[in-house]
Amino acid sequence: MKLLVVTGFLGSGKTTLIRTLGKECEKLGKRVAIIVNEAGTTSPSKDILKRDGLNAEDLKGCCICPGTAAKFEKILRRMEKELRPDIFLIEAFGTTTPNAIKTVIESIRGKTQQKLGSLPMVTLIDCSREEPFNKAIELIGAQVREADIVLLNKVDLVTDSQLKNIESRIRKIKPDASLMRTVASEGRGIDRLLDLLN
Amino acid sequence: MLEKLLLDFGTPKSVEPLETLLGILSVAYDELLETLPYLILGVVVGGFVAEFFPTDLVSKRLRKASFKSLLGCSCCAAFSPTDAWSSIPVTAGLSKGGLLWPLAAVFWMAAAITGPVEIMMTGGLLGLNYLAAFWISAILIGVFAGFAFDYFTKRGLIEEPFKDKARRMISPADMGFARSDLRLRIAAEEGIDDSELKNALLSLVKALSQECLREGAALIGHIRAQFDSRSGLVSADLTDPERTPDMQGTLEGKSKTGLLTVILSAKGLSDRQMKRITIRVLSEVMKKSHLRTVLDQLYLNWTGFRVLSAFKTSLKFFYMASKYLILGILVAGIIEVLIPEELITELMGSQALFLSVLVSVLIAVPMCGCQGGGAIVASELLSKGAAPGAVLSYAIVAPATCVTSLAMAWGQFGWKNMVLYTLILAFGGYLAGIAFNFLLLV
Numbered sequence: 333m334k335l336l337v338v339t340g341f342l343g344s345g346k347t348t349l350i351r352t353l354g355k356e357c358e359k360l361g362k363r364v365a366i367i368v369n370e371a372g373t374t375s376p377s378k379d380i381l382k383r384d385g386l387n388a389e390d391l392k393g394c395c396i397c398p399g400t401a402a403k404f405e406k407i408l409r410r411m412e413k414e415l416r417p418d419i420f421l422i423e424a425f426g427t428t429t430p431n432a433i434k435t436v437i438e439s440i441r442g443k444t445q446q447k448l449g450s451l452p453m454v455t456l457i458d459c460s461r462e463e464p465f466n467k468a469i470e471l472i473g474a475q476v477r478e479a480d481i482v483l484l485n486k487v488d489l490v491t492d493s494q495l496k497n498i499e500s501r502i503r504k505i506k507p508d509a510s511l512m513r514t515v516a517s518e519g520r521g522i523d524r525l526l527d528l529l530n
Numbered sequence: 531m532l533e534k535l536l537l538d539f540g541t542p543k544s545v546e547p548l549e550t551l552l553g554i555l556s557v558a559y560d561e562l563l564e565t566l567p568y569l570i571l572g573v574v575v576g577g578f579v580a581e582f583f584p585t586d587l588v589s590k591r592l593r594k595a596s597f598k599s600l601l602g603c604s605c606c607a608a609f610s611p612t613d614a615w616s617s618i619p620v621t622a623g624l625s626k627g628g629l630l631w632p633l634a635a636v637f638w639m640a641a642a643i644t645g646p647v648e649i650m651m652t653g654g655l656l657g658l659n660y661l662a663a664f665w666i667s668a669i670l671i672g673v674f675a676g677f678a679f680d681y682f683t684k685r686g687l688i689e690e691p692f693k694d695k696a697r698r699m700i701s702p703a704d705m706g707f708a709r710s711d712l713r714l715r716i717a718a719e720e721g722i723d724d725s726e727l728k729n730a731l732l733s734l735v736k737a738l739s740q741e742c743l744r745e746g747a748a749l750i751g752h753i754r755a756q757f758d759s760r761s762g763l764v765s766a767d768l769t770d771p772e773r774t775p776d777m778q779g780t781l782e783g784k785s786k787t788g789l790l791t792v793i794l795s796a797k798g799l800s801d802r803q804m805k806r807i808t809i810r811v812l813s814e815v816m817k818k819s820h821l822r823t824v825l826d827q828l829y830l831n832w833t834g835f836r837v838l839s840a841f842k843t844s845l846k847f848f849y850m851a852s853k854y855l856i857l858g859i860l861v862a863g864i865i866e867v868l869i870p871e872e873l874i875t876e877l878m879g880s881q882a883l884f885l886s887v888l889v890s891v892l893i894a895v896p897m898c899g900c901q902g903g904g905a906i907v908a909s910e911l912l913s914k915g916a917a918p919g920a921v922l923s924y925a926i927v928a929p930a931t932c933v934t935s936l937a938m939a940w941g942q943f944g945w946k947n948m949v950l951y952t953l954i955l956a957f958g959g960y961l962a963g964i965a966f967n968f969l970l971l972v
Contacts, residue, residue, distance in 0.1 A: 343769030
């Protein structure tokens, strides 16, 4: 059972990426379970995913972090029992940083029926927005530093020079960052992730 | 063995198993009837406090648990008309409303000791000198509790209840992002088609971003307006105010009702500001788009929305506080039926200055002395020659550590906060008793 966590700043395209990955994996005959983490009391992302026939549950009103690991574990184990999925896709909310989720996943390792194989931690960057780099750099910096793969999303909305500028900003934060260019809404540039999942 | 031990001190009120059980259930039922009105009053007040608490003003003035702020909170609590039961949801409301947890805990502690009935009974049965000592002790124990809760909270030994878990992040970089989310069922009498809906959602997310920026948001995180109905799901997403929002999904035919979800996250505004903006903008856009809600008069004006939110919070508090209430009233019944009154007076009748106060506190903690019960036992002790400090300690500790209220506190704030509260109260009650003994007897 593989588990992929997608983090990224607010509006960077996490739900869209999860939806695309979920659909593609199901086309390949894999059973996919999705957990959407929402900070508030509503979960529109789950509604979107369910509309597409994907198996999605939400973890509302709290983060996936050590203090609330039990809630996450409960949902994960219930979905595992009901769906017997091959793949778990986890959507963190926009202000989460990957390290907290890594800690939670480590804490539940061994508690699932099937062996849990964690994949690299993914962070999405919305290349079409520069403003968060100026006004929320601490958060974006942490997300980039703590991620294993940085997906540069919405590359279709920017010019080459803008894209290079974003890449150089990310390299300043993490010089050895593994970068991938994607357009999640069209499923472009996600082949490596699909290979990892399948 | 317990029975033998108790018999050494006096005769239990009943020894027949069936009679004992019926006695316990009867006392538990009485406890429930006695507790419920205060619990209901407390949760309603707590819900409104949580919603209408002037968070911004208070958070500016009370940013840390200083002696001055703790003393101020403690004095307010000592004069508030709340008791051991109703102070719990009110404290929850203060904490949820944004008051620092050590300051809210001060309120909890001081208000639990100085319930209106306790004050009247203490003054009436024990006299004015006891009442003054009782009041001053409550205020000082409150201040002491504030420092203790502050110390334990800062070291992560206790958890701050109601602190938005989503905020208790992982990353300090998260600070500054506020969020508002709202879901309501809306209706269009003539039905709404795909293009009309998309126009409404577009206007909504654009207007929301403009309002957020106008009110001082430093950065728009994400705004989503989503309509979900049998005819389809349509959502509008805005991340960059300079760009046209992204639209997804289509509506097949006309839709008369559906669920509208509006999510707003931005940096530089408070949650409450964002909620107010959401309600105001949504109300305007819905009027223009000829949409309405089932409760639109209530929901789509700021005051009505807050009143509904307050009642929702009250229900949540009621659920949390009553989680362990059944356990609490059963334990109260067991104590009341199985522990003879002679045991208390026998153990506390001593004039020994230190020992009698210690015994008094140890007995007062599990006893149920709410609603004047503590003062009644304290006056009996006084008439039987107990040391004044022991009498005062009992009057302070017994009402505030009523088993039913401790059970409510467990449900509302978690067991660690409940245990800390009990220990502080026992220790504070002990010190107050010793001090009172020295003042009067030495």
